[in-house]
Amino acid sequence: MSTYRYIAQRASQAPVRQLCQVLHVAPAAYYAWQRHRQQPRAEPAWQVAVRECFAYHSQRHGTRRLRAEVQAQGHAVGRWRIRRVLKAHGLRAQQPRSFVPRTTDSDPAMRAVPNRLLGQPAPTAPNRVWVGDITYLPRQGGGWLYLAVWLDRCSRKIVGWDVRDTMPEDLVSEALRRALAVRRPPAGLLVHSD
Known part of the structure; x- marks a missing residue:
C-alpha cells in the first residue's frame, strides 16, 4: 500500500499534517496526489480515434485496417496497442457471414436424368x-x-x-x-x- 493511500485511509482518525510529518511526506505532495487521483484521466487522442474509426466502420475493421486509418490521421500507433484498446473496451471486429446463393434444388426424391455426355468424345461441329x-x-x-x-x-x-x-x-x-x-x-x- 502506498504512503498516500495510508494517509487517505487514516485522515478521519488523525490530522493530515500530523500523518504526513510521521511518515516523512510533504503535505503539499499528499494534496497534489489527492487532486490528481480525483481528476478523471483524459483518454489519449489516438485511442479516441481508434474507437471512432471502429464505430464508423460498423465494428467490421480489424487491427490492420484500423492502424492504417489511424496512422493516416497522424497518430503513430501499432496493431498491438490498438488490440489492447479494443480489448479494454470489450470491442471485437464482427466478421460478416459470406452469402452463397442456392442455384440448385437438391431434392433427393427427384429422379436424376442420366448424363448422356459421359464417355462421349468432344463434338467436332457446332450446334451438336x-x-x-x-x-x-x-x-x-x-x-x-x-x-x-x-x-x-x-x-x-x-x-x-x-x-x-x-x-x-x-x-x-x-x-x-x-x-x-x-x-x-x-x-x-x-x-x-x-
Missing part, C-alpha cells in the same frame, strides 16, 4: 452439344443478379443467355429459347444442364 448453367453476380449496390448461359461445346461460344434480379424457373428456359431462335440448330442437338 450445348451445355448450360446458372451463376450469380454481385451487384455494386448490394444484392445479386442471376445469369443463365448456354454454351456450344464445340466452339466454346455462348449461344444464349438471360440475366435477372431474381431466379425464376423460366430463367434457364428463356436463355435456351433465345439460343434456339438465333442459332436454329439441326435435329439431334443434345442439351445438357444440371
Whole structure:
C-alpha cells in the first residue's frame, strides 16, 4: 500500500499534517496526489480515434485496417496497442457471414436424368452439344443478379443467355429459347444442364 493511500485511509482518525510529518511526506505532495487521483484521466487522442474509426466502420475493421486509418490521421500507433484498446473496451471486429446463393434444388426424391455426355468424345461441329448453367453476380449496390448461359461445346461460344434480379424457373428456359431462335440448330442437338 502506498504512503498516500495510508494517509487517505487514516485522515478521519488523525490530522493530515500530523500523518504526513510521521511518515516523512510533504503535505503539499499528499494534496497534489489527492487532486490528481480525483481528476478523471483524459483518454489519449489516438485511442479516441481508434474507437471512432471502429464505430464508423460498423465494428467490421480489424487491427490492420484500423492502424492504417489511424496512422493516416497522424497518430503513430501499432496493431498491438490498438488490440489492447479494443480489448479494454470489450470491442471485437464482427466478421460478416459470406452469402452463397442456392442455384440448385437438391431434392433427393427427384429422379436424376442420366448424363448422356459421359464417355462421349468432344463434338467436332457446332450446334451438336450445348451445355448450360446458372451463376450469380454481385451487384455494386448490394444484392445479386442471376445469369443463365448456354454454351456450344464445340466452339466454346455462348449461344444464349438471360440475366435477372431474381431466379425464376423460366430463367434457364428463356436463355435456351433465345439460343434456339438465333442459332436454329439441326435435329439431334443434345442439351445438357444440371
